[in-house]
Amino acid sequence: MFNIERWKEIFQSIQKNKLRTILSGTTVSLGILIFIVLFGLGEGLKNSYSDLFLRQANNVLFLYPGKTTKPYGGFKTNRRIEFDNSDISDIRNNFSDRIELINPTIRYGDLIRYKLESYDFSIIAVSPSNQYIEGNVLMKGRYINEKDINNKSKVVVIGRIVARDIFKTEEPIGKFINIGSRTYKVVGVFQDLDGDNQESFLYIPYTTRQQILMGSDKVGNISLTFDEKLGGSGALKLENEIKTFLKKKKSIDPSDPSGIRTRNVADELDRSMQFAGALQIIVAFVGIGTLIAGIIGISNIMVFIVKERTKELGVRKALGAKPSEIIKMILTESIFITSISGFLGMALGITFLNTVDKGLQDYFITRPEVGLSTAFFATIVLIIFGVIAGYIPAKRAAKIKPIVALNDE
Amino acid sequence: MIEINKLHKSYDMGSSSLHVLKGINFCVDDGELVAIMGSSGSGKSTLLNILGMLDSADNGTYDLDKIRIENLDENTAAEYRNKFLGFVFQSFNLINYKNALENVALPLYYQGIPRKVRQKTALSFLEKVGLKDWAAHLPSELSGGQKQRVAIARALASKPKVLLADEPTGALDSNTSIEVMALIQQINNEGKTILVVTHEHDIAKMCKRIVHLKDGIIVEDKKIKQNILKNV
Numbered sequence A: 001m002f003n004i005e006r007w008k009e010i011f012q013s014i015q016k017n018k019l020r021t022i023l024s025g026t027t028v029s030l031g032i033l034i035f036i037v038l039f040g041l042g043e044g045l046k047n048s049y050s051d052l053f054l055r056q057a058n059n060v061l062f063l064y065p066g067k068t069t070k071p072y073g074g075f076k077t078n079r080r081i082e083f084d085n086s087d088i089s090d091i092r093n094n095f096s097d098r099i100e101l102i103n104p105t106i107r108y109g110d111l112i113r114y115k116l117e118s119y120d121f122s123i124i125a126v127s128p129s130n131q132y133i134e135g136n137v138l139m140k141g142r143y144i145n146e147k148d149i150n151n152k153s154k155v156v157v158i159g160r161i162v163a164r165d166i167f168k169t170e171e172p173i174g175k176f177i178n179i180g181s182r183t184y185k186v187v188g189v190f191q192d193l194d195g196d197n198q199e200s201f202l203y204i205p206y207t208t209r210q211q212i213l214m215g216s217d218k219v220g221n222i223s224l225t226f227d228e229k230l231g232g233s234g235a236l237k238l239e240n241e242i243k244t245f246l247k248k249k250k251s252i253d254p255s256d257p258s259g260i261r262t263r264n265v266a267d268e269l270d271r272s273m274q275f276a277g278a279l280q281i282i283v284a285f286v287g288i289g290t291l292i293a294g295i296i297g298i299s300n301i302m303v304f305i306v307k308e309r310t311k312e313l314g315v316r317k318a319l320g321a322k323p324s325e326i327i328k329m330i331l332t333e334s335i336f337i338t339s340i341s342g343f344l345g346m347a348l349g350i351t352f353l354n355t356v357d358k359g360l361q362d363y364f365i366t367r368p369e370v371g372l373s374t375a376f377f378a379t380i381v382l383i384i385f386g387v388i389a390g391y392i393p394a395k396r397a398a399k400i401k402p403i404v405a406l407n408d409e
Numbered sequence B: 001m002i003e004i005n006k007l008h009k010s011y012d013m014g015s016s017s018l019h020v021l022k023g024i025n026f027c028v029d030d031g032e033l034v035a036i037m038g039s040s041g042s043g044k045s046t047l048l049n050i051l052g053m054l055d056s057a058d059n060g061t062y063d064l065d066k067i068r069i070e071n072l073d074e075n076t077a078a079e080y081r082n083k084f085l086g087f088v089f090q091s092f093n094l095i096n097y098k099n100a101l102e103n104v105a106l107p108l109y110y111q112g113i114p115r116k117v118r119q120k121t122a123l124s125f126l127e128k129v130g131l132k133d134w135a136a137h138l139p140s141e142l143s144g145g146q147k148q149r150v151a152i153a154r155a156l157a158s159k160p161k162v163l164l165a166d167e168p169t170g171a172l173d174s175n176t177s178i179e180v181m182a183l184i185q186q187i188n189n190e191g192k193t194i195l196v197v198t199h200e201h202d203i204a205k206m207c208k209r210i211v212h213l214k215d216g217i218i219v220e221d222k223k224i225k226q227n228i229l230k231n232v
């Protein structure tokens, strides 16, 4: 294999036929480059999906009250269902073996004022568990705590966008803002990696809200977290059990799809990851397509190269080149060019992915990258096919009679 | 040196076949300078190519230096071509991306001779054809006569038993043709057996013997008084 003389012959042939070398080299480089970039972007897409769900708790179940669509237990259809404090304690008591946190929420709108300006943001009355469930990250101060719940304190935790709009450069912590006719003290500012939307809320203790509503015990939605060990199917089972329990308690037809609705993040995560996985498979297919295009490209070029060199090969044969010598010459040249340009394309692809790394977050692509082993594998595959692509015409060229080759124009 | 007997060759032309050589018998002794004459299409090149093992005959025998040339596999044929034969073509057939020296050294590469020795030998042959100073030039930088002299140097480099030249002056003007023929005479005088295919009478007369081919057979084969050229 390693024959200095042959390598010298090959280097000369490569050097003296630059166009040919560049042509075939570029095809291979491009094939690998595109494959790696596409594969990396697909990976980035998948990363975005998994990050999205990692930023908030996955073991979360949301319960929403709705309107019934079937008459049941003496009630008419179209009855509005509402949750209240007793539902919270009932769920906690009946499912304590599997439930960890439980968070009643009441969302409402009201006039928000600071100094002379008024603002339009959503207000949600929550419990301390809300921080974990929504994945809020504190930037300043503190979150709603148990003491606030017990004391029905008039405190508010605001999102980053809210703080920016209301306080500009001012320090928000310790300032007082008006919500409706009451005054609240800002105790914390949070951010949320899920985006601006999630940072445009004001959170107050839910008990404070209930007190304002004349001691109402109603709550809006309920979110709760469960033991992560339950897994996907355990979560689904819990979801159904709680639903059944609440339907029974509130006299809703067990077969009514609408009285109480639920959302299970674990289940959603599963489906989204499946979607991302499918996307990646599609992207990988396109990538493999470009690889195949690269292989076809290199095959054509090899056929062309050998055709172009037929006369030269005839001369070499007349001078005493053995067929094996001809094959080895063409093949080594093809392996050499394919390897160099293959690894070049690979390096370019990886460099490209590293360069655009942060820049593509707006396009829902995070950490686009290709495992080194995948990159190597693709490159090696292309090289192997390059060799096969070179071997077939080389073998044919080695076989033709020298006189035929010499007469080739 | 060369002995052929009842040599036949046809070309397949799809439905029909073209019978080009119809039983050629002839011998060439060591040190001869033979012109193979005949009109265009008479089969001169076909004969030379068979002698050069670039093509094979359909029938008949061919002995080269008492070695029977038949049913050669490609590797043996390559070895024989390299050791026994030197080719000179009408169109030179130099490798365009190699300079004069590298072209001359190529047959030695296929003999497995180390680079240094190869270059030294090649240079001495270039010197012999008067082109030592042109060693580093590419074929495109050489005149027709110079190219043919490089080709002759290349054909001689592997020290073959026989030199086969197919219309070596066919692409050259008359002055250059004479230069090349003078070189061929000089090499023949040093003892090399040479066969020259030509359709020109005055070129044939510079050889020592003329074999006349017509319609696939030898119609005339005679020793002549050689028109000896002054060394240029």
Ligand SMILES: Nc1ncnc2c1ncn2[C@@H]1O[C@H](COP(=O)(O)OP(=O)(O)O)[C@@H](O)[C@H]1O
Pocket (backbone or CB within 6 Å): B011, B012, B018, B020, B038, B039, B040, B041, B042, B043, B044, B045, B046, B047
């Ligand atoms: N490869 C080939 N296939 C078919 N016919 C050929 C081939 N080579 C030569 N011929 C035919 O054989 C005849 C002899 O050709 P050739 O030996 O080249 O003649 P010459 O060299 O005397 O001009 C010509 O009629 C030519 O057309």
Ligand SMILES: [Mg+2]
Pocket (backbone or CB within 6 Å): B044, B045, B046
């Ligand atoms: Mg001819």
